[in-house]
Amino acid sequence: MPMFRRVAFLLLAGLAMGCAVPAFAFDGSDGPPQGESPLALFKNPSQAFRQGMDGYRSGNFKTSVEAFEYAAANGNPLARWKLGRMYAVGDGVPQDDDKAYRYFSQIINNYDEDDGDRRDLSVVSNAFVAVGVYSLSGLPKTGVKPDPERALEMFQYAALNFGNADAQYNLARLYLDGADGVVGKDSRQAVRWLALAADKGHLQAQALLGHMLFNGFEGMPPQRARGLMWLTMARDAAVSSKDPKDAWIGDLYAKAAAAASDSDRQVASLYxxxxxxxx
Structure with a gap:
């Protein structure tokens, strides 16, 4: 059993979450998705990855994918991550969630936390989150069924071991929404995870945390100034990013700002x- 599973179990048990350590294997293969064969044109995986990045930056996606596939098939986690992201969003390749899931799974399957020289921990951390997100909805073509329990475990591992803000945010959403047979609705737990992510600058977490604090939750009285502070930070970040998916953040801020008193605004500014x- 890989060491990271044992450590994850101990950490989760310490939190009394009662969740089993996930079975990370996808199909036992470290090669590229079925039907593809990387070309052995490179000296080593690191050199192949560098060539892949050169091709990617120049817009030569065919060359870059061949180089990444060679590096990925030979154990390079950065190449696996890059391919996973490309297929997840259709960046230079046809969008393909099945292939993306395959590459992200390879990263976590091969993660060894006893390796003292890990320069790719952010990649590993994000791969756990990506597999967790896919586990929530499942992948019908690949036979991966929706599995909220595994998603919870993926997010917990990334949140506890790496302090990953996306994992912390996703945990908060699970506690806000609840998942039958996995986790019940628990606003207090949600706020705990939102606060950790918000402190790292996660704007969606800041917005939800601010909304909950401003309005109060589960019998907790509102903290209007503190909530308005987080909503202001989230609104400012959303305006800077200009991402239309974050339009809801401006709406939450506008509602809170309209309901806030002068005192709320003054104290929020101090905070x-x-x-x-x-x-």
Whole structure:
């Protein structure tokens, strides 16, 4: 059993979550998805990855994919991550969630936390989150069924071992929405994870945390100034990013700002100044 599974189990048990360590294997293969064969045109996986990045930056996606496939088939996690992301969003290749899932799974299958020289931990951390997201909805073509329990375990591992803000946010959403037979709705747990992600600058977490604090939750009284502070930070970040998917953040801020008193706004401004000084 890989060491990271044992450690994850101990950490999760310590939190009394009662979740089993996930079976990470996809199909036992470390090669490219079925029907593809990487070309052995490179000296080593690292050199192939560098050539792949050169091709990617120049827009030569065919060459870059061949190089990434060679590096990925020979154990390079960065190449696996890059291919996973390309297939996940259709960046230079046809969008293919099945292939993306395959590459992300290879990363976590081969992760060894006893390896003292890990320069790819952010890639590993994000791969756990990606597999968790896919586990929520499943992949019908590949036979991967929706599995909220595995998603919970993926997010927990990335949140606890790597402090991954996306994992913390996804955990919060699971606790907000609940998942039958896996986790019940628990706003207090959700706020705990949102606060951790918000402190790392996760704007969606900041927005939800601010909304919950401003309005109160589960019998907890509102913290209007504190909530308005987080909503202001999230609104500012959303305006800067100009991502249409974050339009809801502006709506939450506008509703809170309209309901806030002058005192709420003044104290929120003080909180915001203190936060910026600390960070």
């Amino acid at each position: 915001l100044d203190e936060h910026h000084k600390r960070n």
